[in-house]
Amino acid sequence: MASDVPMTPELEQIDGEIQDIFRALQNGFQKMDKIKDSNRQAKQLEDLTGKMKECKRLIKEFDRTLKAEESKNPPEVNKQLNDRKQYMIKELNSYVTSRKTYQSTLGNNKRVELFDMGATSSEPAAEDNIQMASAMTNQQLIDSGRNQMDQTDEAIIRSKMVVAQTLDVGAQTATTLTQQTDQMKRIGDELDSVHFSLKKASQLVKEIGRQVATDKCIMALLAVIVFGVIAIIVVKIVHPQNKNIPDIPGMAPPAQNFQTNRRLLSANAFGGL
Secondary structure (H helix, E strand, O other), X not given: OOOOOOOOHHHHHHHHHHHHHHHHHHHHHHHHOOOOOHHHHHHHHHHHHHHHHHHHHHHHHHHHHHHHHHHHOOHHHHHHHHHHHHXXXXXXXXXXXXXXXXXXXXOOOOOOEOOOOOOOXXXXXXXXXXXXXXXXXXXXXXXXXXXXXXXXXXXXXXXHHHHHHHHHHHHHHHHHHHHHHHHHHHHHHHHHHHHHHHHHHHHHHHHHHHXXXXXXXHHHHHHHHHHHHHHHHHHHHHOOOOOOOOOOOOOOOOHHHHHHHHHHHHHHHHHHO
16 A cells, blocks of 8 residues: 655654565465475565564554644644554554464464553553453453443544544634734735825825915016016116106106106296296
């Protein structure tokens, strides 16, 4: 069975060693059918038994490592790793059954080890749970089954607690995301208001700029007019006899004209007398 389950380097190494043993067991049991001598068959079966014991040790090590890393992995990865472990247990049990069959055929009265690799194999009771099937009574088998069921129920309860905690964390995360979404909406509204204010301010600055430009033009025109009037006045004062320069409306005539008019008025007055 090819594995596409994501594993840590340690788990990958253990998994690779177990797969090597499975291939060796498969080849070994295939050779058993070709061996005719019972002594050689017994020796071959003894070698296969040693490989199965090593495989069982590696599966227990795989289970301990898996439990140590369980909190670091997402639930779906833990499920895939547990399924991988169950596949290893099932595969090993199939070779144990084959060993028992060959041993019965050989007429060997050696007792068969019962491989128990359930979900709680890392607990002290499971470490020593290598019993002889021929030595167990029906009551012992029933008690052992009940014990395994109790352990399974406890594992289910723990799983339910983990699921409940996961749901609580999910609900808290959803609430936090909702609050952050509302905050982002408020920030967006504030940014729109700031953008609108900047746009109005830009328009106001442009209007002020146009008004300032108009005022400057008016001031320049007024300055030209004032300088022109001043220039005319200066010229009138400097050259009062210059007739090419028109009089400025509202201003008194030059002093010479005023004296001439005054003499005329005096002459008229004396003539009347």
